[in-house]
Every structure is written in C-alpha cells, then in structure tokens.
Amino acid sequence: MKKKPSRLLKILAALVILMALVVALAFLPWVQTMVARRVLAGLPDTSASVERVSIGLGHINVRGLTLKQPGVSVALPSAEIKMSLPGAIRERVRIESLVARGWTVELAANGGSPSAGTKAPPEASRPFEGIFQLLRFPVDLTVDRIDLAGEVVFPQAAGGGPGRAEVVIQGGQIGSGRDGRVTLSADARLPGADAPVSEVSIRSVIAVAMDSPRTIRSLAVSADAAATGRQFPNGARLSARASAAHEANGEDYALNISLPDANGGRQLVDFAAANIDGSADLTGRWTLDIRDTDVAPFTLGLALPAFSVGGEGTFSSDRAFSRTRAVGRLAVSLDKLAVLEPALAAVGALGLSADFDLSHRGDAVRVNRFAATLAGGAPVATVEALQVIELDHNTGALKVAEPSMGLARVVLQGLPLAWAQPFLGDMAVAGGPVRGEFVASAQNGCFVLRSTAPVELPRLSVARDGHELVRALDVSAMLTAGYSPAGWQAELSDIALTSEGATLATLSVKAAQPSGGTGLPVTAAGKLHANLPALLAQPAAAGLLTLSRGVADVDFTATAAGKSVKVDASYAFADLAAAGAQPLPGIAGNLRVDFADGGKIDAQLPLVIEHNSRKSDVELTASIQPDGARYAVNAQLVGNELYMEDVMLLAALAPSGQTPATTGGAAKPTVSGTAEPNAPGTATAPWDAVSGRLNLALKKVVYNADIEVRDLTGSVQITPALLSVETLRATLPDGCEAKVSGSLKYDAAAAKSYDTRADIEMSGFNPSSVLAPGEAGRKPVVEGKFDIKGTLSGKSATLGEIADTATADLQLTSRGGTFHGFNTTALTGYVGMAQKTVSTATKIINTLGSLTGLGKGNADLERARAIADTVGRLVEINFDQLNVNAAWRPGQDITVTDLSLISPDLRLTGAGSLGNAQGVRLARQMIDLNLNMAVRGDLAADLRVLNRLKNEADALGYTPLVEAFKVDGSLLQMGWASFTKLLGPKPE
Numbered sequence: 001m002k003k004k005p006s007r008l009l010k011i012l013a014a015l016v017i018l019m020a021l022v023v024a025l026a027f028l029p030w031v032q033t034m035v036a037r038r039v040l041a042g043l044p045d046t047s048a049s050v051e052r053v054s055i056g057l058g059h060i061n062v063r064g065l066t067l068k069q070p071g072v073s074v075a076l077p078s079a080e081i082k083m084s085l086p087g088a089i090r091e092r093v094r095i096e097s098l099v100a101r102g103w104t105v106e107l108a109a110n111g112g113s114p115s116a117g118t119k120a121p122p123e124a125s126r127p128f129e130g131i132f133q134l135l136r137f138p139v140d141l142t143v144d145r146i147d148l149a150g151e152v153v154f155p156q157a158a159g160g161g162p163g164r165a166e167v168v169i170q171g172g173q174i175g176s177g178r179d180g181r182v183t184l185s186a187d188a189r190l191p192g193a194d195a196p197v198s199e200v201s202i203r204s205v206i207a208v209a210m211d212s213p214r215t216i217r218s219l220a221v222s223a224d225a226a227a228t229g230r231q232f233p234n235g236a237r238l239s240a241r242a243s244a245a246h247e248a249n250g251e252d253y254a255l256n257i258s259l260p261d262a263n264g265g266r267q268l269v270d271f272a273a274a275n276i277d278g279s280a281d282l283t284g285r286w287t288l289d290i291r292d293t294d295v296a297p298f299t300l301g302l303a304l305p306a307f308s309v310g311g312e313g314t315f316s317s318d319r320a321f322s323r324t325r326a327v328g329r330l331a332v333s334l335d336k337l338a339v340l341e342p343a344l345a346a347v348g349a350l351g352l353s354a355d356f357d358l359s360h361r362g363d364a365v366r367v368n369r370f371a372a373t374l375a376g377g378a379p380v381a382t383v384e385a386l387q388v389i390e391l392d393h394n395t396g397a398l399k400v401a402e403p404s405m406g407l408a409r410v411v412l413q414g415l416p417l418a419w420a421q422p423f424l425g426d427m428a429v430a431g432g433p434v435r436g437e438f439v440a441s442a443q444n445g446c447f448v449l450r451s452t453a454p455v456e457l458p459r460l461s462v463a464r465d466g467h468e469l470v471r472a473l474d475v476s477a478m479l480t481a482g483y484s485p486a487g488w489q490a491e492l493s494d495i496a497l498t499s500e501g502a503t504l505a506t507l508s509v510k511a512a513q514p515s516g517g518t519g520l521p522v523t524a525a526g527k528l529h530a531n532l533p534a535l536l537a538q539p540a541a542a543g544l545l546t547l548s549r550g551v552a553d554v555d556f557t558a559t560a561a562g563k564s565v566k567v568d569a570s571y572a573f574a575d576l577a578a579a580g581a582q583p584l585p586g587i588a589g590n591l592r593v594d595f596a597d598g599g600k601i602d603a604q605l606p607l608v609i610e611h612n613s614r615k616s617d618v619e620l621t622a623s624i625q626p627d628g629a630r631y632a633v634n635a636q637l638v639g640n641e642l643y644m645e646d647v648m649l650l651a652a653l654a655p656s657g658q659t660p661a662t663t664g665g666a667a668k669p670t671v672s673g674t675a676e677p678n679a680p681g682t683a684t685a686p687w688d689a690v691s692g693r694l695n696l697a698l699k700k701v702v703y704n705a706d707i708e709v710r711d712l713t714g715s716v717q718i719t720p721a722l723l724s725v726e727t728l729r730a731t732l733p734d735g736c737e738a739k740v741s742g743s744l745k746y747d748a749a750a751a752k753s754y755d756t757r758a759d760i761e762m763s764g765f766n767p768s769s770v771l772a773p774g775e776a777g778r779k780p781v782v783e784g785k786f787d788i789k790g791t792l793s794g795k796s797a798t799l800g801e802i803a804d805t806a807t808a809d810l811q812l813t814s815r816g817g818t819f820h821g822f823n824t825t826a827l828t829g830y831v832g833m834a835q836k837t838v839s840t841a842t843k844i845i846n847t848l849g850s851l852t853g854l855g856k857g858n859a860d861l862e863r864a865r866a867i868a869d870t871v872g873r874l875v876e877i878n879f880d881q882l883n884v885n886a887a888w889r890p891g892q893d894i895t896v897t898d899l900s901l902i903s904p905d906l907r908l909t910g911a912g913s914l915g916n917a918q919g920v921r922l923a924r925q926m927i928d929l930n931l932n933m934a935v936r937g938d939l940a941a942d943l944r945v946l947n948r949l950k951n952e953a954d955a956l957g958y959t960p961l962v963e964a965f966k967v968d969g970s971l972l973q974m975g976w977a978s979f980t981k982l983l984g985p986k987p988e
Contacts, residue, residue: 032054036062058085072106075104095144099148100147104150105151107154132216132244135219141213142175153165181206182208183204196296198229200297218245218246223239224239241255252273255271267289268289313327328355335350337350351374372384379414383410412434414435417430417433417434443482447482457476474497489513499534521561551575553574566592566595568592570590571588585650590605599626604620618640618698621635621638640698688721696716697713701730734768735764738761755794759790762788763787767784768783780923785814788813790810818878862945873939906934906939912930914927932964933960934960936953949962965981
C-alpha cells in the first residue's frame with residue numbers, strides 16, 4: 001500500500017509553484033511596465049510616462065518614455081540595451097550594445113528650479129586620492145557598442161526661434177586591457193537671417209583606457225568646434241584638449257583650449273596639474289588669455305559683453321585641501337554690460353588688475369601679497385596689502401607681523417556714482433564721483449578700517465519716478481569700522497551735508513553688534529544738527545513748511561534685534577521764524593518708538609511748546625497694529641496745558657493749500673511735478689490707511705486771552721473716509737460747561753472733497769472776562785449767564801482750506817442779567833449836563849416864583865429832566881431776556897442777524913455786524929448796529945415828554961421810538977451819538 005505525501009511536502013510544492021509563478025510574472029512586460037510607471041510616478045518635480053518596458057535575461061527594451069522637469073523635457077521613442085542580467089547580478093556588467101535613436105531633448109529658457117528636498121548632511125572632508133579613484137566603477141564593466149542619435153532643441157537669446165542640434169554618439173570597446181573610443185558629433189542650426197551665427201558643429205573623441213574591469217588608466221578628450229554665419233563669413237574654430245593619466249608615479253591632468261590657425265593659433269586656457277603617487281601635494285599652473293570674440297561664435301546666439309581675461313599663476317594643495325596656496329596675476333576688462341542687464345549700461349567700461357599670493361591652512365586665511373586696481377574711464381580705486389595678514393575665519397582672530405603698521409590701504413580715486421544706478425530701481429542718482437582714502441590696521445586682535453581723508457560725494461542729486469528729491473548736495477564724512485571676535489562696530493563722524501555754500505545738516509552715527517549670531521542686537525546712537533530753512537529748500541521738502549529761520553537738534557539711540565527695533569530720541573526745534581520773520585514757538589521733547597516683530601508700533605511723544613513765557617506740555621501715545629491693508633490705531637493725547645495760539649502759529653508754517661499735519665501721520669512731502677497729497681481728486685482720504693480712535697484728556701486749553709477751558713475730554717473716531725468727534729467736553733473757569741461733536745467726511749467724487757460739520761453747546765457762559773478783559777473798574781457791556789448753541793460747517797478742496805472755508809452760526813440766550821452798554825463816558829456826561837441844567841433852572845424858577853407869585857414850571861426844564869431821567873435809567877438795564885444770533889464767515893465781519901433785549905420797561909431789537917480783525921480781542925472789535933427801542937412805564941413817560949415815541953403801544957404795552965438809531969464804537973466802549981441826537985439837543 002502506497003503512502004500518501006506528507007502535508008509538509010504539499011506545502012513545499014505549493015511554495016515552489018508560487019515562486020515560479022512570481023518569477024514568471026516578473027518577466028511579463030505588462031508587469032514590468034506597471035512597476036516602471038510606479039517608479040516614475042515617485043520621482044520629485046518630474047512628470048513622466050512610459051508605454052512599455054520589457055526586461056529579459058539578455059535585454060532591456062523601453063518604448064515611449066517621456067520625462068519633464070523644470071527647464072527640460074525628454075522624449076525617447078525606443079531604447080534597447082543588450083546585456084546579461086545574470087552577469088549583472090554577479091557584478092559583471094557587459095553591455096553588448098546600447099542603442100537609442102530618434103530621441104529629443106528640449107531645453108527651456110526659464111526652467112525654474114526644482115523644489116528643495118531634504119538635504120543630505122555634508123560629507124566629511126576626505127583626502128584627495130586622484131581623479132581616477134573617483135572614477136572607479138562599483139562593478140566589472142565592459143561596453144562593446146554605443147549608438148545614440150537624437151536632437152537637442154534649445155532657446156536662443158533675444159527671443160529668437162529655437163535652435164536645433166543633431167547629436168550622434170557612437171563607439172565602444174571599453175573594457176579591461178582595451179582602448180575604448182567614443183565619438184560625439186553635434187551640428188547645431190540657428191534660424192534667422194540676421195543671426196550672427198547660423199551653424200555650429202562639434203566633433204569630439206573620447207579615449208578611455210582601462211587597466212582592470214573597474215579602473216581607468218587614462219582618459220583623453222579632444223574637441224574641435226567650427227562656426228559659420230553672417231558675422232563670421234570665413235568661419236571660426238575652437239579646439240579643446242583635456243587629458244588625465246594615471247602613471248606609476250602619480251596622476252597628471254591637463255586642459256588646453258586654443259584658437260587654431262595657420263600660424264599655430266593662440267592659447268586661451270592652459271592648465272596643468274600633477275598629483276604624484278596620490279600622496280604628495282597637488283601642484284599646478286594656469287594661464288588665461290580669453291576674449292569675448294574668441295568664444296562668441298560658440299555660445300549658440302547668447303549675447304556676451306565685451307571682455308578679456310588674462311593672467312597666469314600657480315597653485316598647490318595637500319590631499320585633503322586643508323592647506324592650499326594660489327599665486328598669480330590677473331587682468332580683466334569688461335564693457336557693454338547692457339547685454340546682461342540694460343541698467344548696467346551706466347557702468348561703462350571696467351578694468352581690474354590684481355597681483356596676489358594667498359594661502360589657506362586649516363581655519364586660517366593668509367594674505368602674503370595682494371594689490372588690485374580698478375578703473376573705468378579713469379582710475380577708480382586701488383587696494384594694497386601693506387604686510388602679511390592672517391585671519392582665522394572661524395574665530396575672527398587676526399594675526400600680523402607688525403601690529404603698529406597698517407594692514408592695507410584703500411584709495412577711492414573716483415568711484416562713479418552711476419555704478420550704483422542698476423541697484424536702485426526707480427531711483428535715479430547723479431553727482432560724484434566718490435573719493436576717499438582708508439587704512440586698515442590691527443589693534444588688539446581687532447581689524448579696523450579708518451578714513452585718513454574724508455569720504456566726499458559732491459553734487460549729489462536724487463530723483464524718483466522722474467521727480468527730483470535731492471539737488472546739488474555735497475556730502476562728506478569720516479568712517480571708522482572695526483571687527484573682532486567680540487563683534488563689529490562702525491562710526492560715521494563729521495558727516496556734513498552742504499549745498500551752494502549753505503550747511504544743511506551735520507551728523508554723527510555709531511553702530512555695533514556683538515558676535516555670536518544674527519539674533520544679537522544691533523545698537524546705534526547719533527546726533528543731528530540741522531539748518532531747517534536750508535534743509536527745506538531741497539526738492540523733497542518743497543512746499544512742506546515755510547521757515548525763514550530755525551535749527552533742529554536730535555540725539556537718538558536705536559536697538560534692533562531680529563525684526564524688532566526700539567528708537568529713543570530727544571529733539572529740540574529752536575529759533576524758529578515763519579516766512580515773514582515772525583518768531584514762532586520752540587518745540588522740544590522726547591520720542592520713543594518700538595517696532596515689534598509682526599508690524600506693531602508703540603510710540604510715546606511728550607513735547608513742550610514754549611513761546612512768550614507760555615509753555616504747552618502735552619504727550620501723545622499711540623499703539624499701531626497692522627490690520628489687513630490698513631493700520632489700527634489707538635492713541636491718547638494728554639497734557640497739563642495747551643495754548644492754541646502757539647499751536648496756530650506753528651500751523652502757519654504750512655503753505656497755502658496744505659495742512660501742516662494730517663490725521664494718521666505727518667503730511668507727505670510734495671516734490672516738483674507731483675500733486676499735493678490732499679489735493680482734490682485723490683482716490684482716498686489722507687488717513688485712509690488708518691482706522692481707530694484718538695482719546696483726548698487735557699487739563700487746561702487756552703484758545704486766546706478771552707477763552708480758556710479746563711478738563712477737556714473726548715475722542716475722535718477714525719474710519720477710512722470719516723473722522724468723527726464724539727462729544728468733546730470741557731469746563732470754563734466760571735463753571736460753564738461746553739460740548740462739541742462733529743465730523744470730517746471725505747468724498748473723492750466731489751469737487752470739494754472735505755465736508756466739515758460740528759455742533760457746539762455751552763451752558764452758563766459768563767462773558768464778563770471776554771467783554772471787559774483787564775479793565776480795572778470797568779463793567780462789561782453785559783453781565784449774566786448765557787446758553788450758546790451753534791453749528792460749524794464747510795466744504796473745501798484740501799485739508800489746509802478748512803479754516804478758510806468753514807462757516808459758523810451761533811445763538812446766544814440769557815434769561816437774566818444786566819446790560820451796561822449805555823454806561824459810556826459820552827452818555828454819563830450827557831446825563832450830567834442835563835441834571836445840572838435842571839438843578840439850575842429849578843432854583844431860578846423857584847426864586848422868580850417867590851418874587852412874582854408864579855409857580856408854573858418851564859417846558860425846557862421838564863425836557864431837560866426827562867433826558868436826564870431817561871439816560872439814567874438806561875445806564876444799567878436789568879433784563880429778563882437777551883438773545884443774539886450771529887453768523888461768522890471767513891474773511892468777513894461777524895454778522896449779527898438778530899439782537900433782542902427785553903426788560904420790564906425796555907425792549908431793544910436790531911441787527912448789524914461785529915469786526916473780525918486778526919489779533920484784536922473781541923471786546924475791542926468794531927461794532928455797527930442798527931437798533932429799535934420800545935419802552936413802557938416811567939421810561940415811556942419821559943420819552944413822551946421828549947416827543948420821541950410813536951402814538952400806539954403794542955400788545956405788551958411797549959411803545960416804539962419814532963425812529964431807529966445806530967450804535968458804533970466797540971463792545972468795550974459803545975458809541976451812542978445817534979441815540980443822544982435822537983433825544984434832542986445837548987442841554988446847556
């Protein structure tokens with residue numbers, strides 16, 4: 001009886017069958033194609049596809065492969081490699097043939113750059129063991145035959161059509177003990193009838209000799225290039241030879257590029273190096289003599305600047321490149337740089353020559369000899385080492401043989417300012433050239449660069465977008481800079497800015513940073529003294545302020561750590577005078593600004609304004625935070641005293657049509673040819689970039705000698721097109737409470753973009769201090785408490801025109817008080833005469849009456865008494881109600897549209913005007929009133945005696961005078977000549 005197979009044998013059989021199936025599947029083309037596609041899909045920054053992959057024991061076939069990366073794309077219709085796969089597995093790679101024809105490589109003009117991947121850690125420095133050690137193969141390699149043919153499509157300079165090059169690479173017989181040979185031919189065609197070069201051909205032979213299946217004994221490359229075209233009708237040729245050989249005594253390397261001709265040609269590059277036994281130093285020599293005309297035919301249409309490079313020298317290095325030395329001389333000339341960048345046309349022709357002997361050992365760089373000269377159309381600069389210098393680039397330590405002697409001398413003989421133009425964007429500069437002289441020295445391990453003559457930049461002019469900013473400015477300064485292991489420091493001293501013989505400013509600045517990384521703070525400090533009128537005469541400040549005299553002194557310190565900056569400054573503006581030589585207040589204070597990472601700004605600005613023994617003391621604090629396209633502002637203005645007259649004097653610095661300051665920042669300087677920042681038609685308000693709130697808290701605000709308020713509080717809300725004053729509150733010295741609310745609206749579409757509105761309320765206002773200021777013993781024209789309501793409005797094209805276009809309408813109401821307007825010198829004299837006449841006449845009549853027995857009064861005597869009593873009653877009028885409506889218009893007298901005074905026996909009504917002369921107190925302004933008077937009671941009885949009343953009284957019993965009368969003079973001394981004339985002739 002047969003035994004059944006064991007279960008283990010069945011499992012083993014199944015595994016063998018499964019493995020055989022897997023191996024069989026692995027050799028199926030559709031499986032191989034799927035795996036290849038997965039591999040291609042995982043390549044970074046690559047778009048790839050393949051139609052078919054077939055890998056057998058003796059071949060690899062690929063069909064329809066495409067690869068696309070930034071800047072390059074490859075299309076491969078088919079490729080076939082005949083090789084033994086089992087041999088390759090045993091590290092014996094024998095390629096019988098490699099055939100790929102019809103492929104295309106297309107290069108793009110701006111290929112971009114692949115995304116940054118994870119960088120491999122740098123390899124440790126290893127001794128240099130020769131090129132052939134680097135070319136050692138990891139497998140036994142034999143290549144019998146190579147046959148590659150395809151096309152390379154490349155872009156041309158200046159936007160021409162793409163050029164095409166047919167490339168053929170053929171050869172083989174590469175292997176141990178064999179002399180391999182590979183030939184490369186490339187024929188490039190450049191389209192375009194105007195192309196300076198139409199065809200470029202290259203023929204190259206690469207010879208490879210191997211002394212073992214994995215090592216190369218020698219490598220030689222020869223290449224000959226020829227170019228023809230419109231610019232080179234006779235053709236141009238270039239020849240290159242490179243070789244590397246491994247001999248018993250070491251390795252030798254050589255490179256030679258030449259221009260062949262019938263006379264033997266000219267050497268462009270000649271380089272030779274030797275590494276004996278792979279153990280001694282690598283030593284070599286080099287010679288250069290290259291011109292742009294030598295290589296231009298072979299750049300495939302790429303435009304080159306005019307240049308020449310010539311020089312010769314030697315070099316040496318140990319196997320690990322830890323000890324190197326280079327000795328030589330070099331001369332370089334450049335011109336027509338505009339072909340690289342149009343802005344470089346301003347640089348013009350350049351020439352550089354250098355003679356050097358430099359070495360490097362470990363962390364130390366040693367300058368044994370160095371001299372360089374830079375020239376343009378004229379000498380520009382020279383640099384010369386004065387002694388041997390050694391610098392440890394790791395620690396920054398400096399070693400010299402003679403510490404008391406200078407290290408190097410730098411002379412700026414005439415550095416053209418135009419050379420800076422390509423790096424300034426839309427800024428245009430003119431002037432110069434820059435001149436100066438420096439000496440570098442070593443002091444206590446510190447490298448110091450110090451000016452031995454001022455650095456001078458004459459006639460500097462700067463413009464932006466065609467608008468002049470700086471004109472004919474002469475700049476000079478002294479420079480000192482130092483570097484040591486502890487850090488660096490620099491000082492610019494004796495900086496002077498002058499123009500046309502006038503000094504604009506002098507400045508000194510120091511800056512320093514300790515070593516230890518970029519995160520450590522940079523500190524700076526400096527002083528500035530400025531001649532303000534001369535500074536403001538520069539185009540950038542044109543129209544900003546109008547000063548005829550004044551100086552500014554600023555001391556500042558600054559600290560920058562990363563993206564955070566802190567600035568502290570003290571400043572003083574003194575001896576200020578406006579354009580008409582009017583003395584102006586002085587300004588002094590301190591400034592602190594913190595610029596935080598993220599854009600937040602915190603600022604403190606306490607300032608003192610002094611003028612004519614008056615002192616304003618206020619402080620502005622602000623927190624500014626970026627908010628999208630705008631800045632969110634939270635600001636406070638606080639202070640003990642603020643004299644608005646002095647503030648308005650400073651406002652006179654702003655020229656007509658421009659404001660000295662705008663909400664949301666200082667007014668931008670106006671330059672020639674540009675619109676005023678607040679001009680009509682501007683798309684946004686000057687404060688458009690700011691939103692937020694300004695809170696006010698001022699203990700005392702003096703508007704003028706007549707008006708003073710206490711405890712002024714309130715806030716201003718800032719939005720992109722609207723400034724809203726949210727109920728300013730203040731108290732007058734007499735207890736009067738005042739409130740103001742309003743807005744300033746901006747409408748870009750309107751011809752007059754700025755619309756101002758404000759409401760004013762005051763309760764319990766006592767005008768005594770305004771109507772009788774400083775007049776001992778003189779009573780004001782009115783005593784009493786007034787409630788005031790008013791509106792202010794106006795439309796203007798610019799911020800500076802608001803004060804010139806705003807109008808105000810006020811209503812003043814009092815519910816009781818005393819009117820002293822009739823209490824004037826003229827009227828009291830008039831009363832005195834009347835009373836004297838009555839007294840005298842009474843005595844005469846009484847005497848005559850006793851003699852004659854007649855007791856009848858006289859009509860003239862009664863008239864005189866009536867005048868005296870009338871005027872006497874008017875000298876002090878206790879009124880029940882006094883209303884005044886007034887309108888203020890810029891540049892005009894104040895219009896009194898309605899005046900109404902009511903007392904028990906008197907009613908005055910009328911209208912007129914009040915002067916608005918600048919610099920004249922309200923009480924002394926000229927008045928012009930036309931009044932109507934109506935009376936009752938005793939006053940009416942007296943005026944009837946004078947026959948000055950009309951016949952009928954009104955419903956309240958007031959009888960009007962027969963005609964109106966005029967009042968002139970001032971509120972301090974009212975003129976009643978018209979009224980006394982109405983009463984009748986002056987009593988004799």
